[in-house]
Amino acid sequence: MNRNEMNNIDKMSNMIAIKSLNFTYPDGHRALTDINLEIKKGEIFGIIGPTGAGKSTLLQHLNGILKGEGEILVDNIQINDKNEKSIREKVGIVFQNPDDQLFCPTVYEDIAFGLFNMGFTTVEIEEKVSRILEQMNLSALKDLSAHHLSFGEKKRVALATILVMNPQVIALDEPFANLDYRSILKVVEMIRELAMTRVIISQDILVALSICDRIALIENGKVIRTGTPFSIAKERDILVQTGLDYLPYLELIKPFITNN
Amino acid sequence: MKHDFIDKHSTLDSVIHRLDPRVKILLCFGFLVLISSSSEIIKMIAYASIVCIAMILSRVPLHHYLKKLALVTPLLILLSLFIYISYVWGNSEHSTTFFLSRHHQVWEVLALLGLKIYLSVLVITLLVSCTRFNSLLWGLRKFRLPRIATTLSKLVYTYLFVFIDELHRTMRAYKSRTPVLRVSRVKVFGSIAGGILLRSIDRSEYIYRAMISRGFIGEFPEGDSNRMKAKDITVAVLFMSLLILVRVIVWKI
Numbered sequence: 001m002n003r004n005e006m007n008n009i010d011k012m013s014n015m016i017a018i019k020s021l022n023f024t025y026p027d028g029h030r031a032l033t034d035i036n037l038e039i040k041k042g043e044i045f046g047i048i049g050p051t052g053a054g055k056s057t058l059l060q061h062l063n064g065i066l067k068g069e070g071e072i073l074v075d076n077i078q079i080n081d082k083n084e085k086s087i088r089e090k091v092g093i094v095f096q097n098p099d100d101q102l103f104c105p106t107v108y109e110d111i112a113f114g115l116f117n118m119g120f121t122t123v124e125i126e127e128k129v130s131r132i133l134e135q136m137n138l139s140a141l142k143d144l145s146a147h148h149l150s151f152g153e154k155k156r157v158a159l160a161t162i163l164v165m166n167p168q169v170i171a172l173d174e175p176f177a178n179l180d181y182r183s184i185l186k187v188v189e190m191i192r193e194l195a196m197t198r199v200i201i202s203q204d205i206l207v208a209l210s211i212c213d214r215i216a217l218i219e220n221g222k223v224i225r226t227g228t229p230f231s232i233a234k235e236r237d238i239l240v241q242t243g244l245d246y247l248p249y250l251e252l253i254k255p256f257i258t259n260n
Numbered sequence: 261m262k263h264d265f266i267d268k269h270s271t272l273d274s275v276i277h278r279l280d281p282r283v284k285i286l287l288c289f290g291f292l293v294l295i296s297s298s299s300e301i302i303k304m305i306a307y308a309s310i311v312c313i314a315m316i317l318s319r320v321p322l323h324h325y326l327k328k329l330a331l332v333t334p335l336l337i338l339l340s341l342f343i344y345i346s347y348v349w350g351n352s353e354h355s356t357t358f359f360l361s362r363h364h365q366v367w368e369v370l371a372l373l374g375l376k377i378y379l380s381v382l383v384i385t386l387l388v389s390c391t392r393f394n395s396l397l398w399g400l401r402k403f404r405l406p407r408i409a410t411t412l413s414k415l416v417y418t419y420l421f422v423f424i425d426e427l428h429r430t431m432r433a434y435k436s437r438t439p440v441l442r443v444s445r446v447k448v449f450g451s452i453a454g455g456i457l458l459r460s461i462d463r464s465e466y467i468y469r470a471m472i473s474r475g476f477i478g479e480f481p482e483g484d485s486n487r488m489k490a491k492d493i494t495v496a497v498l499f500m501s502l503l504i505l506v507r508v509i510v511w512k513i
Binding site: 060061063065087088092093095097101103104109112114117118143145147161162165171234257 | 271392394420421425463464470471472475477480
């Protein structure tokens with residue numbers, strides 16, 4: 001499915017629906033409280049919040065890595081122990097730290113890992129991996145160990161490990177963290193081009209406002225606002241309360257932008 | 261961070277690297293059986309020359325093999341001392357009459373032992389250095405090694421990198437604040453070791469989540485069953501014939 005076809009999809013239908021989700025870690029820390037969210041097919045959905053708000057925990061519920069109380073429906077199918085495998089083929093997660101995502105001896109094997117688990121033949125895997133390596137300009141790195149790559153390269157490889165599986169939903173945990181501005185712009189462009197439902201977790205509200213169709217603001221494990229980037233940006237008091245207010249930062253760099 | 265201690269030389273390109281892992285495993289174990297069942301020095305020397313040719317063909321640096329030999333040398337010395345002492349004590353009453361001839365025998369035994377151990381280490385090093393770890397496990401799996409063993413080996417291999425990674429990070433942080441190592445601060449190493457372990461466990465947990473997120477269900481995929489190429493079969497037959505030839509010729513001598 002290409003991008004244009006994706007844009008034609010009825011964005012009113014839910015790709016992911018989270019209903020009354022609660023999650024407490026084994027040490028007793030309550031990470032999520034009564035989360036209710038609906039993510040539409042084909043949209044770019046941002047989950048924004050300060051550090052420790054529960055964003056990454058919520059993300060890991062989207063394909064059943066973590067299991068809390070409540071319901072999560074992916075494409076109208078509730079996640080349970082029996083359908084975990086098919087759900088994980090539908091929802092791919094790119095972790096915040098690429099070192100956590102890359103564990104095989106070479107980049108090639110890392111990218112092929114998911115495809116092997118999906119049951120593709122060696123020939124199909126070779127073809128798919130070669131294609132994604134070419135698309136993401138990673139062909140030169142295919143025989144290297146991920147430990148030998150730069151952080152930016154690792155991030156691209158981590159993204160490739162999920163994209164090669166061609167999921168219906170891609171969930172990216174802090175995709176812009178620790179990247180230079182040029183790399184951020186590249187990632188933004190890449191995310192916009194993807195023909196699938198995209199869930200982005202970020203603390204960088206400026207990038208999130210610019211890229212997302214809708215945003216959920218999370219604080220202390222609770223969704224405190226959901227809306228379009230414009231409606232969220234207008235709620236200054238909420239942004240100040242969560243520490244995500246960007247205006248002081250813009251004031252700081254204003255003289256440099258206006259050459260004044 | 262750079263750590264490629266296991267697959268360091270397995271990415272080289274040589275005749276031996278290009279062989280099917282199954283052929284390499286088969287030849288390695290065949291060779292080990294021949295070495296352990298031989299008891300003449302001349303046979304060992306013949307086998308050693310074959311191993312030397314394989315080492316040259318492998319293009320793996322010589323110092324890599326020497327390092328591995330150095331690792332087993334203390335063990336070999338200890339073993340030799342033990343054999344020598346037990347032999348001399350066991351024959352003390354005859355030592356004046358048979359000392360020379362008996363000593364000649366024990367030196368032969370020790371030389372044979374040394375050659376056997378060194379050759380075995382070289383052959384295994386050759387196998388491990390010329391085969392990627394994953395390919396090696398795949399080959400062993402084809403020889404019906406239980407899946408649990410290969411899965412555990414792969415997990416250990418994966419988590420070993422995590423552990424080394426965390427070790428490097430922690431030591432870098434430690435050195436940045438402790439330019440000179442003080443003996444009085446050695447006790448800190450206990451808590452550092454604990455910290456490294458906890459951090460490794462934490463990261464391993466994330467890696468496991470990344471694995472299951474991509475469909476891992478406790479078993480590493482093996483891919484299709486590849487057919488052995490004619491080239492691999494030819495090499496296997498030629499090599500085994502050479503070994504048998506050496507054995508027959510030396511037996512006739």
